[in-house]
Amino acid sequence: MTLKSLLAVGLLPIALIACGAPEENAAPPARLVQVETVELIGPQRRYEFVGRVEARRSVDLAFQVGGQLAVLDVTDGLEVAEGDRVAQLVLDDFQRAEREARVQLQQAQTNLERQQTLFERGIASAAARESAQTEYDLRVVALGNARQNLQNATLTAPFSGLVSRVLVDDFAVLAPGQPVARIQDLSELRISIPIAEDLIATFNADDLVSIEASFTFLPDQRFRLEPRELVSEADSSSQTYRGIFALPANIPANILPGMSATVYADLSSETRRPGHVHVPVSALGYAPDGSPIVFVYDDASGTVMRRTVTTGELTNDEIRVTAGIEAGDAIVTAGVSALQDGMAVRPLDAPATRG
Structure with a gap:
Protein backbone atom coordinates (compact mmCIF):
# COMPACT_ATOMS: atom_id res chain seq x y z
CA MET A 1 0.00 0.00 0.00
CA THR A 2 1.30 3.37 -0.97
CA LEU A 3 1.66 6.36 1.30
CA LYS A 4 -1.20 8.13 -0.53
CA SER A 5 -3.50 5.20 0.09
CA LEU A 6 -2.65 5.06 3.75
CA LEU A 7 -3.38 8.76 4.17
CA ALA A 8 -6.77 8.40 2.44
CA VAL A 9 -7.78 5.46 4.62
CA GLY A 10 -6.70 7.29 7.76
CA LEU A 11 -8.52 10.51 7.01
CA LEU A 12 -11.81 8.87 5.99
CA PRO A 13 -13.17 8.24 9.54
CA ILE A 14 -12.31 11.78 10.48
CA ALA A 15 -14.23 13.14 7.51
CA LEU A 16 -17.23 10.93 8.26
CA ILE A 17 -17.28 12.05 11.88
CA ALA A 18 -17.05 15.69 10.87
CA CYS A 19 -19.90 15.40 8.39
CA GLY A 20 -22.21 13.62 10.82
CA ALA A 21 -21.68 15.84 13.87
CA PRO A 22 -24.93 17.80 14.81
CA GLU A 23 -24.95 21.51 15.67
CA GLU A 24 -25.41 21.55 19.40
CA ASN A 25 -26.33 25.30 19.71
CA ALA A 26 -28.67 25.71 16.67
CA ALA A 27 -32.08 27.20 17.75
CA PRO A 28 -35.28 25.74 16.25
CA PRO A 29 -36.83 27.99 13.58
CA ALA A 30 -39.74 30.21 14.62
CA ARG A 31 -43.12 28.78 13.61
CA LEU A 32 -45.13 30.77 11.13
CA VAL A 33 -48.57 31.72 12.54
CA GLN A 34 -51.53 33.87 11.56
CA VAL A 35 -51.96 36.77 14.01
CA GLU A 36 -54.97 39.08 14.30
CA THR A 37 -55.61 42.02 16.64
CA VAL A 38 -58.77 41.88 18.73
CA GLU A 39 -61.08 44.91 18.68
CA LEU A 40 -64.44 45.69 20.18
CA ILE A 41 -67.34 44.78 17.97
CA GLY A 42 -68.74 47.87 16.26
CA PRO A 43 -72.19 48.56 14.81
CA GLN A 44 -73.21 45.95 12.30
CA ARG A 45 -76.08 47.79 10.61
CA ARG A 46 -76.33 51.43 9.62
CA TYR A 47 -79.49 53.08 8.33
CA GLU A 48 -80.20 56.50 6.91
CA PHE A 49 -83.62 58.16 7.00
CA VAL A 50 -85.19 61.38 5.82
CA GLY A 51 -86.77 63.00 8.88
CA ARG A 52 -89.00 65.98 9.48
CA VAL A 53 -88.91 68.31 12.47
CA GLU A 54 -92.08 68.35 14.57
CA ALA A 55 -93.25 70.24 17.61
CA ARG A 56 -93.78 68.41 20.87
CA ARG A 57 -97.48 69.23 20.62
CA SER A 58 -99.55 70.87 17.92
CA VAL A 59 -103.16 71.88 18.59
CA ASP A 60 -105.83 73.54 16.45
CA LEU A 61 -107.72 75.75 18.90
CA ALA A 62 -111.49 76.11 18.41
CA PHE A 63 -114.48 77.54 20.26
CA GLN A 64 -116.83 75.01 21.80
CA VAL A 65 -119.71 77.40 21.07
CA GLY A 66 -120.69 79.23 17.90
CA GLY A 67 -120.92 82.96 17.29
CA GLN A 68 -119.37 85.95 15.62
CA LEU A 69 -115.69 86.62 16.17
CA ALA A 70 -115.20 89.89 18.03
CA VAL A 71 -111.48 89.86 18.93
CA LEU A 72 -108.53 88.05 17.34
CA ASP A 73 -105.43 88.65 19.46
CA VAL A 74 -102.86 86.55 17.59
CA THR A 75 -101.02 86.59 14.29
CA ASP A 76 -98.85 84.06 12.50
CA GLY A 77 -95.51 83.54 14.26
CA LEU A 78 -96.58 85.12 17.54
CA GLU A 79 -95.34 83.52 20.77
CA VAL A 80 -98.00 83.11 23.45
CA ALA A 81 -97.87 82.03 27.08
CA GLU A 82 -100.21 79.60 28.76
CA GLY A 83 -103.51 81.35 29.55
CA ASP A 84 -103.09 84.21 27.09
CA ARG A 85 -106.24 85.19 25.20
CA VAL A 86 -106.24 84.03 21.60
CA ALA A 87 -109.69 85.15 20.42
CA GLN A 88 -113.14 86.07 21.73
CA LEU A 89 -116.67 85.93 20.36
CA VAL A 90 -119.30 88.62 20.73
CA ALA A 153 -116.75 82.32 24.28
CA THR A 154 -113.18 83.34 25.16
CA LEU A 155 -110.37 81.19 23.70
CA THR A 156 -107.06 80.96 25.62
CA ALA A 157 -103.76 79.21 24.96
CA PRO A 158 -103.59 75.80 26.71
CA PHE A 159 -99.78 75.94 26.84
CA SER A 160 -96.91 78.24 25.95
CA GLY A 161 -95.94 78.03 22.33
CA LEU A 162 -95.84 79.54 18.87
CA VAL A 163 -98.88 80.45 16.78
CA SER A 164 -97.89 78.77 13.54
CA ARG A 165 -101.02 79.75 11.63
CA VAL A 166 -104.22 81.76 12.06
CA LEU A 167 -107.08 79.92 10.34
CA VAL A 168 -109.92 82.49 10.38
CA ASP A 169 -110.49 86.13 9.45
CA ASP A 170 -111.60 88.96 11.67
CA PHE A 171 -115.35 89.17 12.45
CA ALA A 172 -116.08 85.77 10.88
CA VAL A 173 -119.12 83.81 12.06
CA LEU A 174 -117.82 80.56 13.49
CA ALA A 175 -119.46 77.23 14.10
CA PRO A 176 -118.66 75.20 17.24
CA GLY A 177 -115.43 73.29 16.74
CA GLN A 178 -114.22 75.36 13.78
CA PRO A 179 -110.40 75.79 14.06
CA VAL A 180 -109.28 79.34 14.82
CA ALA A 181 -105.49 79.09 15.24
CA ARG A 182 -102.80 76.43 15.38
CA ILE A 183 -100.41 76.53 18.33
CA GLN A 184 -97.22 74.47 18.54
CA ASP A 185 -95.33 73.59 21.69
CA LEU A 186 -91.65 74.23 20.95
CA SER A 187 -90.35 73.37 24.41
CA GLU A 188 -88.92 70.20 22.85
CA LEU A 189 -88.45 69.78 19.12
CA ARG A 190 -88.69 66.30 17.70
CA ILE A 191 -87.85 64.50 14.49
CA SER A 192 -90.18 61.99 12.90
CA ILE A 193 -88.81 59.33 10.54
CA PRO A 194 -90.61 56.62 8.52
CA ILE A 195 -89.53 53.08 9.41
CA ALA A 196 -90.21 50.11 7.14
CA GLU A 197 -92.24 47.21 8.49
CA ASP A 198 -89.42 44.67 8.06
CA LEU A 199 -87.16 46.76 10.32
CA ILE A 200 -89.95 47.19 12.87
CA ALA A 201 -90.53 43.43 12.93
CA THR A 202 -86.89 42.65 13.82
CA PHE A 203 -86.08 45.71 15.91
CA ASN A 204 -85.02 45.39 19.53
CA ALA A 205 -84.57 48.46 21.73
CA ASP A 206 -81.25 47.08 23.00
CA ASP A 207 -79.94 46.98 19.42
CA LEU A 208 -79.91 50.78 19.11
CA VAL A 209 -76.30 51.92 19.41
CA SER A 210 -76.69 55.57 18.40
CA ILE A 211 -79.02 57.79 16.42
CA GLU A 212 -78.05 61.24 15.16
CA ALA A 213 -79.47 63.95 12.93
CA SER A 214 -77.84 66.43 10.59
CA PHE A 215 -79.10 69.48 8.71
CA THR A 216 -77.93 70.81 5.36
CA PHE A 217 -77.49 74.31 6.77
CA LEU A 218 -75.21 72.98 9.55
CA PRO A 219 -72.58 71.02 7.59
CA ASP A 220 -70.26 68.63 9.39
CA GLN A 221 -72.40 68.71 12.53
CA ARG A 222 -74.47 65.88 13.95
CA PHE A 223 -76.81 66.02 16.91
CA ARG A 224 -77.59 63.05 19.12
CA LEU A 225 -81.28 62.18 19.38
CA GLU A 226 -83.23 60.60 22.22
CA PRO A 227 -86.01 58.08 21.50
CA ARG A 228 -89.49 59.25 22.47
CA GLU A 229 -92.15 57.01 20.93
CA LEU A 230 -92.99 54.62 18.14
CA VAL A 231 -96.35 55.08 16.42
CA SER A 232 -97.77 51.56 16.14
CA GLU A 233 -100.28 52.40 13.40
CA ALA A 234 -98.90 52.17 9.87
CA ASP A 235 -99.33 54.95 7.34
CA SER A 236 -102.09 53.94 4.94
CA SER A 237 -100.21 55.01 1.80
CA SER A 238 -96.59 54.06 2.50
CA GLN A 239 -97.14 51.22 5.00
CA THR A 240 -94.40 52.61 7.19
CA TYR A 241 -94.36 53.34 10.90
CA ARG A 242 -93.25 56.58 12.53
CA GLY A 243 -90.35 56.76 14.96
CA ILE A 244 -90.19 59.98 16.98
CA PHE A 245 -86.97 61.27 18.55
CA ALA A 246 -86.13 64.39 20.56
CA LEU A 247 -83.58 66.95 19.41
CA PRO A 248 -81.15 68.52 21.89
CA ALA A 249 -81.91 72.05 23.03
CA ASN A 250 -78.50 73.55 22.21
CA ILE A 251 -78.60 73.46 18.41
CA PRO A 252 -76.95 76.65 17.07
CA ALA A 253 -79.75 77.47 14.63
CA ASN A 254 -83.38 78.50 14.56
CA ILE A 255 -84.99 75.10 14.05
CA LEU A 256 -88.71 75.16 13.25
CA PRO A 257 -91.32 72.44 12.64
CA GLY A 258 -91.46 71.31 9.04
CA MET A 259 -87.71 71.46 8.40
CA SER A 260 -86.09 68.35 6.98
CA ALA A 261 -83.14 66.46 8.43
CA THR A 262 -81.08 63.37 7.71
CA VAL A 263 -81.15 60.79 10.49
CA TYR A 264 -78.40 58.18 10.90
CA ALA A 265 -79.14 55.11 13.03
CA ASP A 266 -76.53 52.53 14.04
CA LEU A 267 -77.88 49.16 15.15
CA SER A 268 -76.11 46.02 16.28
CA SER A 269 -77.49 42.52 16.35
CA GLU A 270 -78.23 40.91 19.70
CA THR A 271 -75.10 38.74 19.65
CA ARG A 272 -72.72 41.41 18.34
CA ARG A 273 -73.33 44.40 20.55
CA PRO A 274 -70.65 47.00 21.27
CA GLY A 275 -68.37 45.99 24.13
CA HIS A 276 -68.30 42.32 23.12
CA VAL A 277 -65.16 40.63 21.83
CA HIS A 278 -65.48 37.92 19.20
CA VAL A 279 -62.70 35.64 17.96
CA PRO A 280 -62.60 32.97 15.25
CA VAL A 281 -63.36 29.45 16.39
CA SER A 282 -59.97 28.46 14.95
CA ALA A 283 -58.24 30.67 17.56
CA LEU A 284 -59.63 28.61 20.41
CA GLY A 285 -57.69 25.76 22.01
CA TYR A 286 -58.15 23.71 25.16
CA ALA A 287 -55.95 23.11 28.17
CA PRO A 288 -55.47 19.58 29.60
CA ASP A 289 -58.26 20.28 32.10
CA GLY A 290 -60.65 21.19 29.27
CA SER A 291 -60.70 24.95 29.85
CA PRO A 292 -60.67 27.10 26.67
CA ILE A 293 -57.47 28.98 25.88
CA VAL A 294 -56.02 31.31 23.28
CA PHE A 295 -52.41 32.16 22.49
CA VAL A 296 -51.55 35.85 22.77
CA TYR A 297 -48.65 37.05 20.64
CA ASP A 298 -46.00 39.29 22.24
CA ASP A 299 -44.37 41.37 19.52
CA ALA A 300 -41.45 42.41 21.73
CA SER A 301 -40.25 38.86 22.44
CA GLY A 302 -41.67 37.18 19.35
CA THR A 303 -43.31 34.49 21.48
CA VAL A 304 -46.83 33.40 22.37
CA MET A 305 -48.33 33.11 25.83
CA ARG A 306 -51.22 30.84 26.71
CA ARG A 307 -54.20 32.58 28.28
CA THR A 308 -57.34 31.03 29.71
CA VAL A 309 -60.57 32.67 28.51
CA THR A 310 -64.27 32.57 29.26
CA THR A 311 -66.49 32.09 26.25
CA GLY A 312 -70.09 32.91 25.36
CA GLU A 313 -72.39 32.07 22.50
CA LEU A 314 -71.25 30.79 19.12
CA THR A 315 -72.24 32.77 16.01
CA ASN A 316 -71.38 31.26 12.63
CA ASP A 317 -67.58 30.88 12.71
CA GLU A 318 -66.99 33.17 15.69
CA ILE A 319 -67.33 32.81 19.42
CA ARG A 320 -67.86 35.55 21.98
CA VAL A 321 -65.16 35.95 24.66
CA THR A 322 -66.32 37.55 27.90
CA ALA A 323 -63.08 37.40 29.91
CA GLY A 324 -59.38 36.68 29.41
CA ILE A 325 -58.58 38.96 26.48
CA GLU A 326 -59.48 42.50 25.58
CA ALA A 327 -59.31 44.93 22.72
CA GLY A 328 -55.75 45.42 21.45
CA ASP A 329 -54.52 41.89 22.17
CA ALA A 330 -52.91 40.07 19.22
CA ILE A 331 -53.94 36.42 19.11
CA VAL A 332 -53.03 33.45 16.97
CA THR A 333 -56.00 32.41 14.84
CA ALA A 334 -54.74 29.22 13.17
CA GLY A 335 -52.73 26.15 14.18
CA VAL A 336 -53.04 26.71 17.92
CA SER A 337 -52.91 22.97 18.65
CA ALA A 338 -49.21 22.93 17.72
CA LEU A 339 -48.28 25.85 19.98
CA GLN A 340 -46.81 25.82 23.45
CA ASP A 341 -46.49 28.51 26.08
CA GLY A 342 -43.40 30.62 25.36
CA MET A 343 -42.87 29.24 21.86
CA ALA A 344 -41.12 31.51 19.35
CA VAL A 345 -43.35 32.36 16.40
CA ARG A 346 -43.30 34.64 13.40
CA PRO A 347 -46.47 36.26 12.04
CA LEU A 348 -47.31 35.06 8.57
CA ASP A 349 -47.92 38.62 7.45
CA ALA A 350 -48.69 42.01 8.95
CA PRO A 351 -51.20 41.58 11.81
CA ALA A 352 -54.76 41.88 10.58
CA THR A 353 -57.49 43.65 12.53
CA ARG A 354 -60.56 41.85 13.80
CA GLY A 355 -63.61 43.98 14.58
Whole structure:
Protein backbone atom coordinates (compact mmCIF):
# COMPACT_ATOMS: atom_id res chain seq x y z
CA MET A 1 0.00 0.00 0.00
CA THR A 2 1.30 3.37 -0.97
CA LEU A 3 1.66 6.36 1.30
CA LYS A 4 -1.20 8.13 -0.53
CA SER A 5 -3.50 5.20 0.09
CA LEU A 6 -2.65 5.06 3.75
CA LEU A 7 -3.38 8.76 4.17
CA ALA A 8 -6.77 8.40 2.44
CA VAL A 9 -7.78 5.46 4.62
CA GLY A 10 -6.70 7.29 7.76
CA LEU A 11 -8.52 10.51 7.01
CA LEU A 12 -11.81 8.87 5.99
CA PRO A 13 -13.17 8.24 9.54
CA ILE A 14 -12.31 11.78 10.48
CA ALA A 15 -14.23 13.14 7.51
CA LEU A 16 -17.23 10.93 8.26
CA ILE A 17 -17.28 12.05 11.88
CA ALA A 18 -17.05 15.69 10.87
CA CYS A 19 -19.90 15.40 8.39
CA GLY A 20 -22.21 13.62 10.82
CA ALA A 21 -21.68 15.84 13.87
CA PRO A 22 -24.93 17.80 14.81
CA GLU A 23 -24.95 21.51 15.67
CA GLU A 24 -25.41 21.55 19.40
CA ASN A 25 -26.33 25.30 19.71
CA ALA A 26 -28.67 25.71 16.67
CA ALA A 27 -32.08 27.20 17.75
CA PRO A 28 -35.28 25.74 16.25
CA PRO A 29 -36.83 27.99 13.58
CA ALA A 30 -39.74 30.21 14.62
CA ARG A 31 -43.12 28.78 13.61
CA LEU A 32 -45.13 30.77 11.13
CA VAL A 33 -48.57 31.72 12.54
CA GLN A 34 -51.53 33.87 11.56
CA VAL A 35 -51.96 36.77 14.01
CA GLU A 36 -54.97 39.08 14.30
CA THR A 37 -55.61 42.02 16.64
CA VAL A 38 -58.77 41.88 18.73
CA GLU A 39 -61.08 44.91 18.68
CA LEU A 40 -64.44 45.69 20.18
CA ILE A 41 -67.34 44.78 17.97
CA GLY A 42 -68.74 47.87 16.26
CA PRO A 43 -72.19 48.56 14.81
CA GLN A 44 -73.21 45.95 12.30
CA ARG A 45 -76.08 47.79 10.61
CA ARG A 46 -76.33 51.43 9.62
CA TYR A 47 -79.49 53.08 8.33
CA GLU A 48 -80.20 56.50 6.91
CA PHE A 49 -83.62 58.16 7.00
CA VAL A 50 -85.19 61.38 5.82
CA GLY A 51 -86.77 63.00 8.88
CA ARG A 52 -89.00 65.98 9.48
CA VAL A 53 -88.91 68.31 12.47
CA GLU A 54 -92.08 68.35 14.57
CA ALA A 55 -93.25 70.24 17.61
CA ARG A 56 -93.78 68.41 20.87
CA ARG A 57 -97.48 69.23 20.62
CA SER A 58 -99.55 70.87 17.92
CA VAL A 59 -103.16 71.88 18.59
CA ASP A 60 -105.83 73.54 16.45
CA LEU A 61 -107.72 75.75 18.90
CA ALA A 62 -111.49 76.11 18.41
CA PHE A 63 -114.48 77.54 20.26
CA GLN A 64 -116.83 75.01 21.80
CA VAL A 65 -119.71 77.40 21.07
CA GLY A 66 -120.69 79.23 17.90
CA GLY A 67 -120.92 82.96 17.29
CA GLN A 68 -119.37 85.95 15.62
CA LEU A 69 -115.69 86.62 16.17
CA ALA A 70 -115.20 89.89 18.03
CA VAL A 71 -111.48 89.86 18.93
CA LEU A 72 -108.53 88.05 17.34
CA ASP A 73 -105.43 88.65 19.46
CA VAL A 74 -102.86 86.55 17.59
CA THR A 75 -101.02 86.59 14.29
CA ASP A 76 -98.85 84.06 12.50
CA GLY A 77 -95.51 83.54 14.26
CA LEU A 78 -96.58 85.12 17.54
CA GLU A 79 -95.34 83.52 20.77
CA VAL A 80 -98.00 83.11 23.45
CA ALA A 81 -97.87 82.03 27.08
CA GLU A 82 -100.21 79.60 28.76
CA GLY A 83 -103.51 81.35 29.55
CA ASP A 84 -103.09 84.21 27.09
CA ARG A 85 -106.24 85.19 25.20
CA VAL A 86 -106.24 84.03 21.60
CA ALA A 87 -109.69 85.15 20.42
CA GLN A 88 -113.14 86.07 21.73
CA LEU A 89 -116.67 85.93 20.36
CA VAL A 90 -119.30 88.62 20.73
CA LEU A 91 -120.45 88.14 24.35
CA ASP A 92 -123.88 89.84 24.29
CA ASP A 93 -125.93 86.71 23.66
CA PHE A 94 -123.98 84.65 26.17
CA GLN A 95 -124.23 87.29 28.89
CA ARG A 96 -127.98 87.64 28.25
CA ALA A 97 -128.45 83.87 28.51
CA GLU A 98 -126.51 83.80 31.77
CA ARG A 99 -128.66 86.56 33.32
CA GLU A 100 -131.86 84.83 32.20
CA ALA A 101 -130.75 81.54 33.70
CA ARG A 102 -129.87 83.29 36.97
CA VAL A 103 -133.31 84.93 37.22
CA GLN A 104 -135.08 81.65 36.47
CA LEU A 105 -133.07 79.94 39.18
CA GLN A 106 -134.12 82.59 41.69
CA GLN A 107 -137.78 82.04 40.74
CA ALA A 108 -137.40 78.28 41.06
CA GLN A 109 -135.80 78.67 44.48
CA THR A 110 -138.65 80.92 45.69
CA ASN A 111 -141.24 78.43 44.44
CA LEU A 112 -139.42 75.54 46.12
CA GLU A 113 -139.34 77.37 49.46
CA ARG A 114 -143.08 78.15 49.22
CA GLN A 115 -143.98 74.55 48.39
CA GLN A 116 -141.85 73.32 51.25
CA THR A 117 -143.67 75.63 53.70
CA LEU A 118 -147.11 74.56 52.42
CA PHE A 119 -146.12 70.90 52.62
CA GLU A 120 -145.02 71.29 56.24
CA ARG A 121 -148.43 72.90 57.05
CA GLY A 122 -150.22 70.07 55.32
CA ILE A 123 -151.66 72.27 52.60
CA ALA A 124 -149.49 71.20 49.60
CA SER A 125 -148.95 67.64 48.52
CA ALA A 126 -145.64 65.83 48.40
CA ALA A 127 -145.93 65.66 44.61
CA ALA A 128 -146.06 69.45 44.38
CA ARG A 129 -143.02 69.78 46.55
CA GLU A 130 -141.10 67.21 44.44
CA SER A 131 -142.09 69.02 41.26
CA ALA A 132 -140.73 72.28 42.65
CA GLN A 133 -137.52 70.54 43.67
CA THR A 134 -137.09 69.14 40.16
CA GLU A 135 -137.67 72.54 38.60
CA TYR A 136 -135.07 74.06 40.91
CA ASP A 137 -132.49 71.38 40.02
CA LEU A 138 -133.04 71.97 36.31
CA ARG A 139 -132.52 75.70 36.73
CA VAL A 140 -129.25 75.06 38.57
CA VAL A 141 -128.04 73.02 35.60
CA ALA A 142 -129.23 75.66 33.13
CA LEU A 143 -127.32 78.40 34.96
CA GLY A 144 -124.19 76.27 34.99
CA ASN A 145 -124.48 75.71 31.22
CA ALA A 146 -125.00 79.41 30.58
CA ARG A 147 -121.95 80.33 32.62
CA GLN A 148 -119.88 77.64 30.87
CA ASN A 149 -120.95 78.94 27.45
CA LEU A 150 -120.00 82.46 28.48
CA GLN A 151 -116.59 81.22 29.57
CA ASN A 152 -116.15 79.19 26.35
CA ALA A 153 -116.75 82.32 24.28
CA THR A 154 -113.18 83.34 25.16
CA LEU A 155 -110.37 81.19 23.70
CA THR A 156 -107.06 80.96 25.62
CA ALA A 157 -103.76 79.21 24.96
CA PRO A 158 -103.59 75.80 26.71
CA PHE A 159 -99.78 75.94 26.84
CA SER A 160 -96.91 78.24 25.95
CA GLY A 161 -95.94 78.03 22.33
CA LEU A 162 -95.84 79.54 18.87
CA VAL A 163 -98.88 80.45 16.78
CA SER A 164 -97.89 78.77 13.54
CA ARG A 165 -101.02 79.75 11.63
CA VAL A 166 -104.22 81.76 12.06
CA LEU A 167 -107.08 79.92 10.34
CA VAL A 168 -109.92 82.49 10.38
CA ASP A 169 -110.49 86.13 9.45
CA ASP A 170 -111.60 88.96 11.67
CA PHE A 171 -115.35 89.17 12.45
CA ALA A 172 -116.08 85.77 10.88
CA VAL A 173 -119.12 83.81 12.06
CA LEU A 174 -117.82 80.56 13.49
CA ALA A 175 -119.46 77.23 14.10
CA PRO A 176 -118.66 75.20 17.24
CA GLY A 177 -115.43 73.29 16.74
CA GLN A 178 -114.22 75.36 13.78
CA PRO A 179 -110.40 75.79 14.06
CA VAL A 180 -109.28 79.34 14.82
CA ALA A 181 -105.49 79.09 15.24
CA ARG A 182 -102.80 76.43 15.38
CA ILE A 183 -100.41 76.53 18.33
CA GLN A 184 -97.22 74.47 18.54
CA ASP A 185 -95.33 73.59 21.69
CA LEU A 186 -91.65 74.23 20.95
CA SER A 187 -90.35 73.37 24.41
CA GLU A 188 -88.92 70.20 22.85
CA LEU A 189 -88.45 69.78 19.12
CA ARG A 190 -88.69 66.30 17.70
CA ILE A 191 -87.85 64.50 14.49
CA SER A 192 -90.18 61.99 12.90
CA ILE A 193 -88.81 59.33 10.54
CA PRO A 194 -90.61 56.62 8.52
CA ILE A 195 -89.53 53.08 9.41
CA ALA A 196 -90.21 50.11 7.14
CA GLU A 197 -92.24 47.21 8.49
CA ASP A 198 -89.42 44.67 8.06
CA LEU A 199 -87.16 46.76 10.32
CA ILE A 200 -89.95 47.19 12.87
CA ALA A 201 -90.53 43.43 12.93
CA THR A 202 -86.89 42.65 13.82
CA PHE A 203 -86.08 45.71 15.91
CA ASN A 204 -85.02 45.39 19.53
CA ALA A 205 -84.57 48.46 21.73
CA ASP A 206 -81.25 47.08 23.00
CA ASP A 207 -79.94 46.98 19.42
CA LEU A 208 -79.91 50.78 19.11
CA VAL A 209 -76.30 51.92 19.41
CA SER A 210 -76.69 55.57 18.40
CA ILE A 211 -79.02 57.79 16.42
CA GLU A 212 -78.05 61.24 15.16
CA ALA A 213 -79.47 63.95 12.93
CA SER A 214 -77.84 66.43 10.59
CA PHE A 215 -79.10 69.48 8.71
CA THR A 216 -77.93 70.81 5.36
CA PHE A 217 -77.49 74.31 6.77
CA LEU A 218 -75.21 72.98 9.55
CA PRO A 219 -72.58 71.02 7.59
CA ASP A 220 -70.26 68.63 9.39
CA GLN A 221 -72.40 68.71 12.53
CA ARG A 222 -74.47 65.88 13.95
CA PHE A 223 -76.81 66.02 16.91
CA ARG A 224 -77.59 63.05 19.12
CA LEU A 225 -81.28 62.18 19.38
CA GLU A 226 -83.23 60.60 22.22
CA PRO A 227 -86.01 58.08 21.50
CA ARG A 228 -89.49 59.25 22.47
CA GLU A 229 -92.15 57.01 20.93
CA LEU A 230 -92.99 54.62 18.14
CA VAL A 231 -96.35 55.08 16.42
CA SER A 232 -97.77 51.56 16.14
CA GLU A 233 -100.28 52.40 13.40
CA ALA A 234 -98.90 52.17 9.87
CA ASP A 235 -99.33 54.95 7.34
CA SER A 236 -102.09 53.94 4.94
CA SER A 237 -100.21 55.01 1.80
CA SER A 238 -96.59 54.06 2.50
CA GLN A 239 -97.14 51.22 5.00
CA THR A 240 -94.40 52.61 7.19
CA TYR A 241 -94.36 53.34 10.90
CA ARG A 242 -93.25 56.58 12.53
CA GLY A 243 -90.35 56.76 14.96
CA ILE A 244 -90.19 59.98 16.98
CA PHE A 245 -86.97 61.27 18.55
CA ALA A 246 -86.13 64.39 20.56
CA LEU A 247 -83.58 66.95 19.41
CA PRO A 248 -81.15 68.52 21.89
CA ALA A 249 -81.91 72.05 23.03
CA ASN A 250 -78.50 73.55 22.21
CA ILE A 251 -78.60 73.46 18.41
CA PRO A 252 -76.95 76.65 17.07
CA ALA A 253 -79.75 77.47 14.63
CA ASN A 254 -83.38 78.50 14.56
CA ILE A 255 -84.99 75.10 14.05
CA LEU A 256 -88.71 75.16 13.25
CA PRO A 257 -91.32 72.44 12.64
CA GLY A 258 -91.46 71.31 9.04
CA MET A 259 -87.71 71.46 8.40
CA SER A 260 -86.09 68.35 6.98
CA ALA A 261 -83.14 66.46 8.43
CA THR A 262 -81.08 63.37 7.71
CA VAL A 263 -81.15 60.79 10.49
CA TYR A 264 -78.40 58.18 10.90
CA ALA A 265 -79.14 55.11 13.03
CA ASP A 266 -76.53 52.53 14.04
CA LEU A 267 -77.88 49.16 15.15
CA SER A 268 -76.11 46.02 16.28
CA SER A 269 -77.49 42.52 16.35
CA GLU A 270 -78.23 40.91 19.70
CA THR A 271 -75.10 38.74 19.65
CA ARG A 272 -72.72 41.41 18.34
CA ARG A 273 -73.33 44.40 20.55
CA PRO A 274 -70.65 47.00 21.27
CA GLY A 275 -68.37 45.99 24.13
CA HIS A 276 -68.30 42.32 23.12
CA VAL A 277 -65.16 40.63 21.83
CA HIS A 278 -65.48 37.92 19.20
CA VAL A 279 -62.70 35.64 17.96
CA PRO A 280 -62.60 32.97 15.25
CA VAL A 281 -63.36 29.45 16.39
CA SER A 282 -59.97 28.46 14.95
CA ALA A 283 -58.24 30.67 17.56
CA LEU A 284 -59.63 28.61 20.41
CA GLY A 285 -57.69 25.76 22.01
CA TYR A 286 -58.15 23.71 25.16
CA ALA A 287 -55.95 23.11 28.17
CA PRO A 288 -55.47 19.58 29.60
CA ASP A 289 -58.26 20.28 32.10
CA GLY A 290 -60.65 21.19 29.27
CA SER A 291 -60.70 24.95 29.85
CA PRO A 292 -60.67 27.10 26.67
CA ILE A 293 -57.47 28.98 25.88
CA VAL A 294 -56.02 31.31 23.28
CA PHE A 295 -52.41 32.16 22.49
CA VAL A 296 -51.55 35.85 22.77
CA TYR A 297 -48.65 37.05 20.64
CA ASP A 298 -46.00 39.29 22.24
CA ASP A 299 -44.37 41.37 19.52
CA ALA A 300 -41.45 42.41 21.73
CA SER A 301 -40.25 38.86 22.44
CA GLY A 302 -41.67 37.18 19.35
CA THR A 303 -43.31 34.49 21.48
CA VAL A 304 -46.83 33.40 22.37
CA MET A 305 -48.33 33.11 25.83
CA ARG A 306 -51.22 30.84 26.71
CA ARG A 307 -54.20 32.58 28.28
CA THR A 308 -57.34 31.03 29.71
CA VAL A 309 -60.57 32.67 28.51
CA THR A 310 -64.27 32.57 29.26
CA THR A 311 -66.49 32.09 26.25
CA GLY A 312 -70.09 32.91 25.36
CA GLU A 313 -72.39 32.07 22.50
CA LEU A 314 -71.25 30.79 19.12
CA THR A 315 -72.24 32.77 16.01
CA ASN A 316 -71.38 31.26 12.63
CA ASP A 317 -67.58 30.88 12.71
CA GLU A 318 -66.99 33.17 15.69
CA ILE A 319 -67.33 32.81 19.42
CA ARG A 320 -67.86 35.55 21.98
CA VAL A 321 -65.16 35.95 24.66
CA THR A 322 -66.32 37.55 27.90
CA ALA A 323 -63.08 37.40 29.91
CA GLY A 324 -59.38 36.68 29.41
CA ILE A 325 -58.58 38.96 26.48
CA GLU A 326 -59.48 42.50 25.58
CA ALA A 327 -59.31 44.93 22.72
CA GLY A 328 -55.75 45.42 21.45
CA ASP A 329 -54.52 41.89 22.17
CA ALA A 330 -52.91 40.07 19.22
CA ILE A 331 -53.94 36.42 19.11
CA VAL A 332 -53.03 33.45 16.97
CA THR A 333 -56.00 32.41 14.84
CA ALA A 334 -54.74 29.22 13.17
CA GLY A 335 -52.73 26.15 14.18
CA VAL A 336 -53.04 26.71 17.92
CA SER A 337 -52.91 22.97 18.65
CA ALA A 338 -49.21 22.93 17.72
CA LEU A 339 -48.28 25.85 19.98
CA GLN A 340 -46.81 25.82 23.45
CA ASP A 341 -46.49 28.51 26.08
CA GLY A 342 -43.40 30.62 25.36
CA MET A 343 -42.87 29.24 21.86
CA ALA A 344 -41.12 31.51 19.35
CA VAL A 345 -43.35 32.36 16.40
CA ARG A 346 -43.30 34.64 13.40
CA PRO A 347 -46.47 36.26 12.04
CA LEU A 348 -47.31 35.06 8.57
CA ASP A 349 -47.92 38.62 7.45
CA ALA A 350 -48.69 42.01 8.95
CA PRO A 351 -51.20 41.58 11.81
CA ALA A 352 -54.76 41.88 10.58
CA THR A 353 -57.49 43.65 12.53
CA ARG A 354 -60.56 41.85 13.80
CA GLY A 355 -63.61 43.98 14.58
